[in-house]
Amino acid sequence: MPFPRVHLEEEHEMFRDQVRRYLRDNMAGKVAKWREQGHVDKEDFLAFGREGWLCLWADEAYGGLGIRDIRYDQVLQEETVRWTDSGFFHNAHSMLVGPYLDRFANDEQKSRFLPGAVSGETVMxxxxxxxxxxxxxxxxxxxxxxxxxxxxxxxxxxxxxxxxxxxxxxxxxxxxxxxxxxxxxxxxxxxxxxxxxxxxxxxxxxxxxxxxxxxxxxxxxxxxxxxxxGMGFAYMAECLAVERTMSAIGSLAHAQVAFDITLDFIKERTAFGQPVGTFQNTRFVMADLRARLDATQAWLDQCVMLANAEKLTPEDAAALKLVTSELQGEVVDAGLQFHGGAGYMDEYEISHMFRDARIARIYAGTSEIMKEIIGRGLGLGDPRR
CATH class of the missing domain: 2.40.110.10 (Butyryl-CoA Dehydrogenase, subunit A, domain 2)
Known part of the structure; x- marks a missing residue:
C-alpha cells in the first residue's frame, strides 16, 4: 500500500471523495470522445465551474470559494488523472494562468476577468x-x-x-x-x-x-x-515555482496510476504457467518503484506545504519537477514493458499513459533547464555568462 499522506487533513479527504464520485460518474465516460476530437468540451469546464472547482483561490466577490490551500488543487489533479485524462487541463486554467490574474491584475481587471474564469465560461x-x-x-x-x-x-x-x-x-x-x-x-x-x-x-x-x-x-x-x-519576465519568474509544483503533482499522480494499473495486470497475466508478477525481476522492479514513489510523494507533499506558505524556492521547485517527471517516465516505461505486447495496443490505458508522459520532461521547463537552475543554486553557474 502507498505510504500514508500525513499532510492531508480530514476535509481534504472529504473533498477527494466528492471529486472522485463526480468524475467517476459524470466524466470518465467522456475520455474516448475527448481523445478522438482532440479537446475537452467547453461544457466540461462549465461543469467544473458549477461545482466550484475552477480557481478555488478566487475571492467570493468574483464567484470563487477563496480557498488558498494548494492541497485542494493537488487532490483535484490527482483524481482527474486517475478517473479521466491528463489532457483535461483545468489545472493550467486555474493554477498556471490564474495566478497571473491573482497576483498582478488590479481590482478592475479582476472584476472583468475572474467571474468568467471561475464559472468556466471563460477558458484561460x-x-x-x-x-x-x-x-x-x-x-x-x-x-x-x-x-x-x-x-x-x-x-x-x-x-x-x-x-x-x-x-x-x-x-x-x-x-x-x-x-x-x-x-x-x-x-x-x-x-x-x-x-x-x-x-x-x-x-x-x-x-x-x-x-x-x-x-x-x-x-x-x-x-x-x-x-x-517591462516587468513581465520578473512576473513569470515569480509564478514559476507554483507552476512547476503543479506539473510535479500531475507527473507523480500519473506515475501512481500507471503503477496501480500495472500491478493489477501482472497479478492476472501469466507466462510459463505463473503470474508475471511472481518472477523475481518483476517483483524487484515493482518493489523499487513502490519505494521511490512513496519517497517522492512525501517530498512532493512537503513542497506543497512550502508552496502554501510561499516558501518554496525556485531551486526546490526545479528539483521537484525534475525528479517527478523523470520518475514518471520510468514508471510508465516499466509498466508498458510488463504489459508485454498488450502494452503497445491502444485499448490498454498504459499505452496512452506512456505517450502522455513524455511531454512532462519538456513542458514547464525541460529537465536540462531544471538541472541548470539547480546547478546555479549550488553556485555552479557558467562563468562565461
Missing part, C-alpha cells in the same frame, strides 16, 4: 512559447508597441495549451528593445486581429488541445496590461 491559457524560442523566454519576438491609448500587438505563439477552446490568453510580448523587456497582456479571442493557427497533432495528450495563435495588429487596451510594462 497562457501564451509564452514561440517557434524559435523554446525555454529562452527572454528571446521572444511578439511585440506590443505603445500607441498612446492602446498597445499594437504583432507576432505568433505556438504549443499553446487550451489554444483551441481558450477565450482569454495571458500573452508575453516585448515592450522595448532590450532583451527581457517584456510585458504581460490579457488578450481575448474576440479581439480583431487575433486568430488561431493549426490545431497541432501530438504524440500524446490526445485529449488536450494544443494550437498556434497569431496577433495581426491586435489593439490591446492599456487596461489589459498586467502590472507594469
Amino acid at each position: 491559457a497562457i501564451a509564452m512559447t514561440e517557434p524559435d524560442t523554446g525555454s529562452d523566454l527572454a528571446a521572444i519576438r511578439t511585440k506590443a508597441e505603445d500607441q498612446g491609448d492602446h498597445y499594437l500587438m504583432n507576432g505568433s505563439k505556438t504549443y499553446i495549451s487550451n489554444g483551441i477552446i481558450g477565450d482569454l490568453f495571458v500573452v508575453a510580448a516585448k515592450t522595448g528593445e532590450k532583451r527581457g523587456e517584456i510585458g504581460l497582456f490579457v488578450v481575448t479571442s474576440d479581439m480583431e486581429g487575433f486568430s488561431r493557427g493549426r490545431h497541432l497533432k501530438k504524440m500524446g495528450l490526445q485529449a488536450q488541445d494544443t494550437a498556434e495563435i497569431r496577433f495581426d495588429n491586435v489593439r490591446v487596451p492599456k487596461e489589459n496590461l498586467l502590472g507594469e510594462a
